[in-house]
Amino acid sequence: MFDIEKIRGDFPILNQQVYGKPLAYLDNAATTQKPQCVIDAVNHYYTCDNANVHRGVHALSERATANYEAARQRIASFFNARSEREVIFTRGTTEAINLIASSWGGAHIGAGDEVLITHMEHHSDIVPWQMLCERTGATLKVAPINERGELIMDAFEALLSERTKIVGVVHMSNALGSINPVERIIEKAHAVGAKVLVDGAQAAGHMAVDVQAMDCDFYVTSAHKMYGPTGIGVLIGRESILESMPPYQGGGDMILTVSFEKTEYNDLPYKFEAGTPHIAGVIGFGKAIEYIQGIGFDVIAKREKELLAYATAKAEAFDGLRQIGTAAHKACVLSFVLDQVHPHDLGTIVDREGVAIRAGHHCAMPVMQFFKVPATARASFSVYNTEAEVDSLFVALEKAKAIFA
Amino acid sequence: MFDLRDLYLQVIVDHNKAPRNFGKLAHFNHEADGYNPLCGDRLHVYLDVNDDGMIEDVSFEGEGCAISVASASLMTEAVKGTPLSEFAQKFDMFQHMVTSDLDETPDEEALGKLAVLAGVREFPSRIKCASLCWHTLKSAVTDSHTIAKTE
Ligand SMILES: Cc1ncc(COP(=O)(O)O)c(C=O)c1O
Numbered sequence: 001m002f003d004i005e006k007i008r009g010d011f012p013i014l015n016q017q018v019y020g021k022p023l024a025y026l027d028n029a030a031t032t033q034k035p036q037c038v039i040d041a042v043n044h045y046y047t048c049d050n051a052n053v054h055r056g057v058h059a060l061s062e063r064a065t066a067n068y069e070a071a072r073q074r075i076a077s078f079f080n081a082r083s084e085r086e087v088i089f090t091r092g093t094t095e096a097i098n099l100i101a102s103s104w105g106g107a108h109i110g111a112g113d114e115v116l117i118t119h120m121e122h123h124s125d126i127v128p129w130q131m132l133c134e135r136t137g138a139t140l141k142v143a144p145i146n147e148r149g150e151l152i153m154d155a156f157e158a159l160l161s162e163r164t165k166i167v168g169v170v171h172m173s174n175a176l177g178s179i180n181p182v183e184r185i186i187e188k189a190h191a192v193g194a195k196v197l198v199d200g201a202q203a204a205g206h207m208a209v210d211v212q213a214m215d216c217d218f219y220v221t222s223a224h225k226m227y228g229p230t231g232i233g234v235l236i237g238r239e240s241i242l243e244s245m246p247p248y249q250g251g252g253d254m255i256l257t258v259s260f261e262k263t264e265y266n267d268l269p270y271k272f273e274a275g276t277p278h279i280a281g282v283i284g285f286g287k288a289i290e291y292i293q294g295i296g297f298d299v300i301a302k303r304e305k306e307l308l309a310y311a312t313a314k315a316e317a318f319d320g321l322r323q324i325g326t327a328a329h330k331a332c333v334l335s336f337v338l339d340q341v342h343p344h345d346l347g348t349i350v351d352r353e354g355v356a357i358r359a360g361h362h363c364a365m366p367v368m369q370f371f372k373v374p375a376t377a378r379a380s381f382s383v384y385n386t387e388a389e390v391d392s393l394f395v396a397l398e399k400a401k402a403i404f405a
Numbered sequence: 406m407f408d409l410r411d412l413y414l415q416v417i418v419d420h421n422k423a424p425r426n427f428g429k430l431a432h433f434n435h436e437a438d439g440y441n442p443l444c445g446d447r448l449h450v451y452l453d454v455n456d457d458g459m460i461e462d463v464s465f466e467g468e469g470c471a472i473s474v475a476s477a478s479l480m481t482e483a484v485k486g487t488p489l490s491e492f493a494q495k496f497d498m499f500q501h502m503v504t505s506d507l508d509e510t511p512d513e514e515a516l517g518k519l520a521v522l523a524g525v526r527e528f529p530s531r532i533k534c535a536s537l538c539w540h541t542l543k544s545a546v547t548d549s550h551t552i553a554k555t556e
Contacts, residue, residue: 341471342444342469342470342471343444343470344444344446344469344470344531344534345413345470348409348412348528348530349409349413352409359444360443360444361445368445374444374445374446374447374468374469375445399409403409403410403413403418404413404418404421404422404471
């Protein structure tokens with residue numbers, strides 16, 4: 001039985017007023033709130049176990065290392081990685097993509113090669129590839145989207161060729177909510193010999209991801225969009241590929257032996273984890289995954305689907321509202337513009353009603369350009385949101401309309 | 406408590422709906438671009454200064470939120486027909502108004518209609534929306550060719 005009161009009770013931050021109104025936090029695509037268990041896990045680490053990992057022989061260091069590696073194990077099994085060696089901690093999605101573009105891209109991309117992405121990528125899955133192409137003389141290709149905000153698969157396939165070395169594709173778009181058919185994309189890309197990186201920053205907190213079933217080469221995501229801490233994320237890579245890649249950063253932890261003549265690199269995953277990691281972040285990330293598993297994706301997905309359907313019906317009935325992103329297969333995101341009211345003004349007005357939404361380009365300027373809008377307002381939902389909060393949003397939108405009438 | 410209506414005063418709503426001095430001037434001798442990456446507001450201002458150093462005409466084009474459009478509209482009204490030499494002082498006066506402490510009452514006599522924008526002080530994330538046009542006009546006055554930002 002889904003108990004919304006219990007779930008909301010897990011998130012202490014939700015129980016507050018802003019400007020004298022109950023908070024309705026509808027900016028989950030930017031970052032989700034953290035349950036008490038995650039806050040406690042981070043707190044416990046600093047209170048009781050804080051020490052550096054992989055180096056001390058003392059009790060605290062052994063505890064810290066054990067907790068750190070236990071989180072890695074949990075994350076490996078959550079994504080069904082083949083082993084913990086495939087699980088590399090990064091600062092987040094952005095750093096993970098930069099790692100691949102720099103390390104794998106630097107070794108495998110040259111002049112005449114192509115990198116293929118889609119028109120709905122987040123800037124973090126555009127700019128690192130642009131930088132790589134600039135450095136190497138490769139070409140960045142962009143697969144188009146349609147008016148509903150869906151990838152045009154025929155056009156995507158037509159852009160694939162033996163020149164395509166890697167495909168970067170977002171699993172679920174943060175600006176539109178569209179969910180891409182990643183299995184098919186991967187199958188087609190592999191058929192021409194290209195590798196595939198899936199940007200799971202949005203998706204991983206909303207649906208089960210099995211990297212083996214998906215058959216992706218790299219899956220990347222950020223803990224903070226899945227109830228975990230900021231500043232920590234993960235790259236899950238195919239071991240055979242990671243083995244062949246040069247390190248990304250040099251330093252402590254990523255080495256076996258160092259002399260001035262030669263350095264021998266450490267094994268996976270440490271080869272890609274130079275320096276003291278975000279230990280508390282990893283432990284909090286592991287706890288966040290445990291929290292998701294405790295609720296279950298079937299429950300989360302069902303609940304979030306209900307919320308999106310409820311909000312979408314209201315949006316369709318709202319005079320002067322135009323939805324941006326109406327993909328047949330989408331989740332959790334209601335992006336829109338209102339006649340007469342700029343998204344930035346909307347953001348301010350609904351904020352004063354206690355409703356937190358995002359107004360802007362959502363780090364996806366090409367999406368804004370495609371829909372010919374400077375920005376959109378975006379409400380994004382999580383398992384702890386309620387219909388009443390969606391109602392608050394629409395009451396606030398009426399207010400905005402009245403101000404500009 | 407501060408009310409939304411104190412930000413979206415009728416004057417601001419009106420200037421947003423029907424911005425004054427909107428469009429490209431037929432004759433101008435200074436211009437500049439302004440851009441606020443946070444919200445995507447884009448402005449272009451045109452300025453015509455005559456031989457006596459008077460702002461003969463001024464206009465703007467672009468798209469943005471109500472605060473940025475209304476502020477640009479009010480700014481053009483405030484500077485049109487005034488000596489260019491007074492612009493720096495007006496700029497400082499406006500900057501001071503939108504960044505001063507909330508308990509400081511704006512000098513309505515000196516600011517005129519511009520005082521309606523004092524409400525943005527209550528909304529820190531919106532101050533840049535109000536000041537973008539002023540930074541852009543400053544770029545035009547100094548013939549700076551870098552795109553004006555509010556930093
Ligand atoms: C689809 C998508 N990709 C990448 C990112 C970047 O994630 P981070 O800022 O955590 O590195 C985000 C976050 O907004 C996102 O929504």
